[in-house]
Amino acid sequence: MTGIELGTKLGGVLGGRTATALQKAFGVETVGDLLEHYPRRYARRGELTAIGQLPLGEDVTIVADVVEVRDREMKQRKGSILEVVISDGQGRLNLTFFNQKWRANELRPGLRGIFAGKVGDYRGSYQLAHPQYQLFPDDAEAPALADAQAKAWSEAPIPIYPATSTITSWNLKQSVELVLDALPPQEDPVPRSVRSARSELSFDAAIRAVHRPAVDRDWQRGRRSLRYQEAYLLQTALLQQRAATRALAAEPRTPRAGGYLTRLDAALPFELTGDQQTVGAEIAADLAQRHPMNRLVQGEVGSGKTLVALRAMAAVADSGGQSVLLAPTEVLAAQHLRSIVRSLGPDLAAELMPTLLTGQLPTAERKRALLRIVAGQARIVIGTHALLGDAVSFADLGLVVVDEQHRFGVEQRDQLRQKGRTPPHVLVLTATPIPRTVAMTVFGDLDVSMIKELPQGRQGIESFVVALADHPRWISRVWERLAEELAQGRQGFVVCPAIDAKEVEPGESLEEDVDPARPVASVLMTVEDLRRHPLLAARRIEVLHGRMSAEEKDRTMRAFAAGDIDVLVATTVIEVGVDVPNASTMVVLDADRFGVSQLHQLRGRVGRGGVPGLCLLVTAAEMESTARERVDAVAATLDGFDLAQVDLELRREGDVLGSTQSGGRSSLKLLRVVHDSEVIIEARADAAELLASDPDLADHPALAEALRRRLDESDRAALAKN
The missing domain is CATH 3.40.50.300 (P-loop containing nucleotide triphosphate hydrolases)
Structure with a gap:
């Protein structure tokens, strides 16, 4: 097969059936898409995967040895079960095949291979039911190679791709191999001068190195070069858009003397x-x-x-x-x-x-x-x-x-x-x-x-974690503290993740890494509890949430600002911008269900006048859980810029860039904004230097083509609007 390009549809290269399966599973449609479906890790024929660390309920791809094979007849119905035990030398994992005795001829004790399937639990033991597998040749079947070649073959990294239950890692590897065999050498979008100064591989060499490494250094260098290229393309596109905005004509707006x-x-x-x-x-x-x-x-x-x-x-x-x-x-x-x-x-x-x-x-x-x-x-x-x-x-x-x-x-x-x-x-x-x-x-x-600088006169905010998992009775002290603040003529907020037991604030999504069995604190239940509380029963307590009309919300906020309400029980509708200088106390129930930046924003609703602020973050999350880490991080500092970095490190990378914000810029492949800050900064400087001498990329057609392929029309439109 000849004449394929990065933009070539996979159907003409791999066949319609495979192309459809890849599109459905991973959204890949072109040769370039498939080659950007990078291995998530690399295994070796000589190394085994730790079976004891496999996650229950997830699809896995592991390297292991066959240690035991036995076939038995089923008791309750007709047929047989082939049970195969594989091991990493310490842990053991069962493979089960129904009515497939013939597999015993393939899965012989002593053989090593790659096995893929969903980890299940049967009577307390982990197993893979009907897994797919690919066995490595044993010594008798291995290629007849010289000692040095045999060593290289046994130690060559094996790409392990993100896979599904229907498309295995080796299925993907076979598809990638077909594409690489047919793909002619590719031009490099990063100019040679930039690449040489950084000692980066060419695009063609890098893409082949990550998919066909001979040694670990190959894929490591390949990934590094592709990561830089991704940053360079992104920054070039952003700087071009910035230049395009500056090319528009606008009316200068200057103040007049005494105006x-x-x-x-x-x-x-x-x-x-x-x-x-x-x-x-x-x-x-x-x-x-x-x-x-x-x-x-x-x-x-x-x-x-x-x-x-x-x-x-x-x-x-x-x-x-x-x-x-x-x-x-x-x-x-x-x-x-x-x-x-x-x-x-x-x-x-x-x-x-x-x-x-x-x-x-x-x-x-x-x-x-x-x-x-x-x-x-x-x-x-x-x-x-x-x-x-x-x-x-x-x-x-x-x-x-x-x-x-x-x-x-x-x-x-x-x-x-x-x-x-x-x-x-x-x-x-x-x-x-x-x-x-x-x-x-x-x-x-x-x-x-x-x-960063706050206006003078701010009294600051004290923040405390109320850890109910360790001290369940501390919740009573929360309401005592709120009552003490109210007794000094101050006001307070109580924030809940949900309006009632079944409905969160419209447009709001809660953090998912919390115990789903734990009931969610809600505005409507909490307000009833507080109105019955002996220390708060005489206080004026009202609610504010997204289900109320605009007129009701405005009337409530005006009353709170005027001091006619003592405690406002609300959802995150008060997260941003609400300014009541007399409000001193912020109680956040189920604080672990909110993100770091949300908690920081909520805390910022108090301590805004001459009254010192108090923020109580109530959580039932267990110590050392990610959910608890979020809450502890917020309590540890008032510096939002420090918290932004913490938030970034606690979150999954894919959550960092939202497509509604970035206009298509959330599809980062290898680039990681948390860990690759230096690469992004260097790529921006390099891109700016190039665009200063060639703003339209007339002298760099490969870069212009790569940008065209990476940013389709809708992405460019979104960039322009942003």
């Missing part, structure tokens, strides 16, 4: 922190450019990101433009409105007319809001997804601010951006700290600013 920004700054009752001043200067410089700003501001909980965004909005208003702030929830949108009005003061608020637009506004209010927006009276607009509707038009949209952008897909952000006559400037805010390499990988086409 809105000057008046806002003069009215502030406090000094901006150093970080706020630095980031503010970066944003001001971006807004003055003739290309759109595309900046991500990440900051600690309570670090003052909203004020930084408000100063940018005032600068845009000085130039005659409008700004829009897109918030993820109606509760947060309403709070942003109150916070912005308070910061502006009565005179500026009357002139800039901050306007709220959400999905559940009464019809008359909605009409008034839409008229103010389209007429340009509303210089600042705050809202939710309702802002994306066709009925919403702006007189002169100059700035789009997206708060907690991880809750919005690229399509939604782009819809809002397209409402400007010219491309508006874009400012993305997040209180979820992002490690540098993730920011580079997910948001590599954005400039990144950080606000």
Whole structure:
């Protein structure tokens, strides 16, 4: 077979039946897809797999010796069972075959092979029922080779591929071998000068080394080179997109002397922190450019990101433009409105007319809001997804601010951006700290600013783990502590993972590595328990969750902010942005069911005023479990950037990049943002150097083709929208 390429469909190479099976099992469709289905590990003919460590209920592929074979007739029905025992020298595993006596001629004691199947449990012993296998030749059948060749053959690494119950590792190896035999030498997308400086293998050599290694050094070098190539392609695509954004024409937005920004700054009752001043200067410089700003501001909980965004909005208003702030929830949108009005003061608020637009506004209010927006009276607009509707038009949209952008897909952000006559400037805010390499990988086409410094006057937060697995009676002390805080005139939150026993917060997904048999703490049950508690029965306790209407949620939050509610029992609807300075206590029930960043966000709802914060993380997770590690990590530090790194290390790698965020960039093959930070940083520098001299890749057609193949049209569109 000749003439195949990386983009060739597998049906013409392997046959329709095999190609369909591969597509169904792994989603691979082309030659390139199959070659990127890399081995997950390597075995040797001379090494055995530890049988004692096999996971029950999972498909495994192991190397072992046949030690015993016996055939017996079944007692209850007609037929026979062939029982084969395999061993790694210490543990033993049973293989069972029904009515297949002939396999005893193949599976002879003393032979070694690869065995694949699902690990089951039969009467306390692990077994593989009807496994597939491939035996190594014994000495008599092995190829007649010279001693050196025989040694090399016995020690050559055997690729073990991610497999399924229907497609074994050796099935995959056979398919890969057919493809590699037919594939002509491939051009290298990474320029020779870059590759040589790093001593990397060519793409062709690397892809063959990982699938056909003679020694361990082959696949190790191959994986290293392919990992770098993956980082290089990704960073090249992101930097190209960044350059394309900068090529768009935007209207500069600069403040005028004595204008809105000057008046806002003069009215502030406090000094901006150093970080706020630095980031503010970066944003001001971006807004003055003739290309759109595309900046991500990440900051600690309570670090003052909203004020930084408000100063940018005032600068845009000085130039005659409008700004829009897109918030993820109606509760947060309403709070942003109150916070912005308070910061502006009565005179500026009357002139800039901050306007709220959400999905559940009464019809008359909605009409008034839409008229103010389209007429340009509303210089600042705050809202939710309702802002994306066709009925919403702006007189002169100059700035789009997206708060907690991880809750919005690229399509939604782009819809809002397209409402400007010219491309508006874009400012993305997040209180979820992002490690540098993730920011580079997910948001590599954005400039990144950080606000770490907290405003003066914050009293800090003490965090404690209430470990019910070790001390089940400590739950009573949790409610005593809450009552003590309330007795000092303070308020508290109690957060639960679920609304009731059957329903979690809409759009929320809980961590899965917890005991499924353990009941989930719910808002509706907890509020009843607290209202009956002797220490809390006289307190005003209310609920807040996603099943309530927007009007009910807003009314409840206003009452809590005004001090008319003592304890708010809520779901994560209060996770982001809710600001009640008198709230001192945060109790999180079933804390192990939340992620690290969620717990950090929830804790940030207290300790926001002159009152010290107390966070009690209640968990029944066992010591040393991953679920317990998450909770312990949050209690150990208030530094969100440290926690972001911990979160990254605790999570499965595939969870790091979500496709709704990355527009197709979640399909990392070998690159790991946790462990490959240096590779990502170096690849970005190398890609930037190349693009500086060849921005359109006219002199690097192999790189341009690799990018085209790696990023299809939908991925490129998503990159552009991001």
